Amino acid sequence: MIVYFTGTGNSRYCAAFLGEQLGDSCLDVLPLLQSGAAADLRSERPWVFVTPTYAWRLPRLVRDLIRGGRFSGSRDAYFVMTCGEDIGNAAAWNRRLCEEAGLRYRGTLPVVMPENYIALFTAPGAEEAKAILAEARPVLRQAADWIRAGADFSAGNTGGLDRLKSGPVNSLFYRFYVRTGPFTVSDACVSCGKCQRLCPLGNIRIQEGRPVWGDRCTHCMACICGCPAGAIEYGRISRGKPRYQCPE
Structure with a gap:
């Protein structure tokens, strides 16, 4: 079973592509996250977790879902992580998570997709995004071949900088940067x-016709990139930047 979480569509695209290649079912965990229910899932085929890289x-929220859920049947777990550039030392943390969850770790594969974390970066234009998607598809076909053959994903090389990014920098990012205060909405809101x-965490409520953010946020950028009117911004950094949503 392919289990995926997506904010702006990249991971949904990869999950659907893998599902087609493998003839396997895909499960969007958004309803589970929004309800707060623990995952209780069964699959006789390998678990393939497809998520963005934060x-x-x-x-x-995906780590906690796996850690607190029940995944019966197959014990094999593959991770496919979409990213704008790299995933640092995420593989080591995924291996550790599998040990906690009683799953057999089979590897982590980074897949470069169009950048969508517009709180810091600029989303690509349509033509650039098409080129990035075209380059991602052979990577996903290779992933499907490995899964089909029961082989581990090829391990990438990591160094000190990767360990720093996935360790202390990750902790500092969540502690000091993941905030909802900078979100604003303009008069373009419909x-x-x-x-x-x-919102995967149910952190947004509509008050007097406008979104209001609570104190829980995972910075998935779904609210910004999914806004049909382009009315939502994150501070001054994202102002005027193009949004990106991966095609279905």
Whole structure:
């Protein structure tokens, strides 16, 4: 079973591609996250967890879902992590997570996808995004071949900088940068409520027709990139930057 979490569509795209290649089912964990229910899933085929990379690690909400869930049947677990550039030393943390969850770690594969963390970076234009997606597809086909053959994903090389990024920098990122205060909404808001529906942690409520953020956020950027009116910004850094949503 392919289990995925997505904020702006990159990981959904990869999960669907792998599902087609492997003839396997895909499960979006958004309803589980929004309900707060523990995962209780069974699959006789390998578990393939497809997620974005947040500060060179799995998103913490995905880590907690795996750690606190029940995954019966197959014990094999593969990780496919979408990223704008690299995943640091995420593989070591995924291996440790599998030990905690009683799963057999089979490797972590980074897949470069169009950048969408517009709180810091600029999303690509349409043509550049198409080129990035074209380069990602052979990587995903190779991943499917390895899974189908029961082989481990090829291990990448990591160094001191990777360990630093996935260790102390990750902790500092969540402690000092993952905040909701900088989110603002302009008069372009059409009060559609899509941001509220997309928020994986139920952190957005609509008040007097406008979104209001609570104190829980994973910085998935779903609210910004999913806003049909382009009304949501994150501080001054993202102002005027193009949004990106991966095609279905």
